[in-house]
Amino acid sequence: MNPYPCVMSVTPRPPVTMVKGQGSWLYDADGRAYLDFIQGWAVNTLGHAPAVVAEALKAQATRLLNAGPAFFNGPMIELADRLCRLSGLDQVCFANSGAETNEAAIKLARKYGQHRGAFQIITTHNSFHGRTLAAMSASGKPQWEPLFEPKVPGFVKVPFDDVEAIEREINERTVAVMVEPIQGEGGVIVPGADYLRRLRELTERYGLLLILDEIQTGVGRTGTMFAFQQFGIRPDIVTLAKGLGGGVPIGAMLARKEVCCFEAGDQGGTFAGNALNSAVACAVLDEVSQPGFLNRVRETGHYLQSRLERLAQEHRLGGVRGRGLLCAIETPAGNSIEIQAEAFAAGLLLNAPRPHCLRLMPALNVTVDEIDEMALRLGRVLEAQRALA
Ligand SMILES: *Cc1c(COP(=O)(O)O)cnc(C)c1O
Numbered sequence: 001m002n003p004y005p006c007v008m009s010v011t012p013r014p015p016v017t018m019v020k021g022q023g024s025w026l027y028d029a030d031g032r033a034y035l036d037f038i039q040g041w042a043v044n045t046l047g048h049a050p051a052v053v054a055e056a057l058k059a060q061a062t063r064l065l066n067a068g069p070a071f072f073n074g075p076m077i078e079l080a081d082r083l084c085r086l087s088g089l090d091q092v093c094f095a096n097s098g099a100e101t102n103e104a105a106i107k108l109a110r111k112y113g114q115h116r117g118a119f120q121i122i123t124t125h126n127s128f129h130g131r132t133l134a135a136m137s138a139s140g141k142p143q144w145e146p147l148f149e150p151k152v153p154g155f156v157k158v159p160f161d162d163v164e165a166i167e168r169e170i171n172e173r174t175v176a177v178m179v180e181p182i183q184g185e186g187g188v189i190v191p192g193a194d195y196l197r198r199l200r201e202l203t204e205r206y207g208l209l210l211i212l213d214e215i216q217t218g219v220g221r222t223g224t225m226f227a228f229q230q231f232g233i234r235p236d237i238v239t240l241a242k243g244l245g246g247g248v249p250i251g252a253m254l255a256r257k258e259v260c261c262f263e264a265g266d267q268g269g270t271f272a273g274n275a276l277n278s279a280v281a282c283a284v285l286d287e288v289s290q291p292g293f294l295n296r297v298r299e300t301g302h303y304l305q306s307r308l309e310r311l312a313q314e315h316r317l318g319g320v321r322g323r324g325l326l327c328a329i330e331t332p333a334g335n336s337i338e339i340q341a342e343a344f345a346a347g348l349l350l351n352a353p354r355p356h357c358l359r360l361m362p363a364l365n366v367t368v369d370e371i372d373e374m375a376l377r378l379g380r381v382l383e384a385q386r387a388l389a
């Protein structure tokens with residue numbers, strides 16, 4: 001039930017109003033505190049209201065908000081330089097959200113293949129690439145299949161973590177393969193250790209582009225700046241959003257120069273590359289690039305996984321999986337949605353991307369004490385669930 005009839009209902013929302021946040025804690029209008037292991041769907045890289053973001057916003061807001069996309073601005077140039085240096089890719093095209101960034105990647109790939117009549121992009125079942133029509137069409141979410149027909153044509157779907165299945169679908173119309181290095185919304189599905197390397201070999205052999213959707217895995221989430229760096233490969237196109245803005249909306253498509261074939265007018269957006277959000281993204285990258293920061297993400301990630309494994313043993317849950325601070329735990333009884341609701345009532349925010357798993361994506365600077373507190377609260381919820389069963 002929606003208590004605010006002027007707010008269009010597009011997702012179920014509990015009847016509380018969030019008013020402030022600090023670090024790993026989110027507070028509602030009644031003063032209730034929630035330990036936040038969702039963090040706005042993995043966007044609050046540094047937690048709620050981090051000082052560095054507030055300072056960057058204030059400093060940039062008093063100088064220049066938006067000169068318009070048809071001018072260079074300082075933070076835009078600075079952010080593009082940093083993203084290229086950090087990723088080893090050559091050029092950056094900005095956007096405002098993940099879906100829009102993937103849209104840019106799809107367009108770039110189609111333009112790249114146009115001279116030889118190639119436009120098909122191979123994507124994977126249970127993938128999530130966003131909610132614009134093309135990004136929905138690229139996604140492998142079964143619930144979306146009947147929605148908003150007709151879809152954008154030109155996407156072929158195969159099982160995730162199956163290189164042979166991709167090879168079988170390649171033909172003269174194929175231009176690219178697009179995957180998430182770890183499927184996020186699909187339930188934190190980590191592929192085999194050689195999947196991305198073999199995908200890179202395959203796409204090179206057939207002259208296809210490899211597009212990595214790192215909107216969820218990028219900017220330190222999995223313990224390295226980009227997840228692809230753990231696999232020793234260089235993709236052709238990488239898309240970022242979520243964590244890049246640390247809470248403000250920004251997206252960035254990174255590409256190798258050989259692929260950069262957009263001409264004037266092909267791509268753009270009124271807000272793309274605006275000074276305000278670019279300045280914030282620079283501040284976020286500053287923090288994540290601090291010596292020891294990513295090492296800490298890996299350490300706290302291991303700690304989080306070990307605490308979840310202990311809970312899994314105590315409460316007969318299934319496996320724990322993930323990388324860095326993107327984790328999931330299996331709920332074999334198919335009751336993750338109930339657990340999520342009970343956890344909410346107990347002041348703990350977790351996400352149930354599907355009935356058989358819970359996903360955790362805390363701030364990258366989450367503390368060991370906060371992980372212990374999460375485990376304590378989740379343990380109580382699981383205990384109560386068991387008493388009911
Ligand atoms: C969230 C997400 C998107 C969509 O991003 P929006 O900013 O919601 O449009 C795309 N791909 C992946 C992997 C995501 O996790």
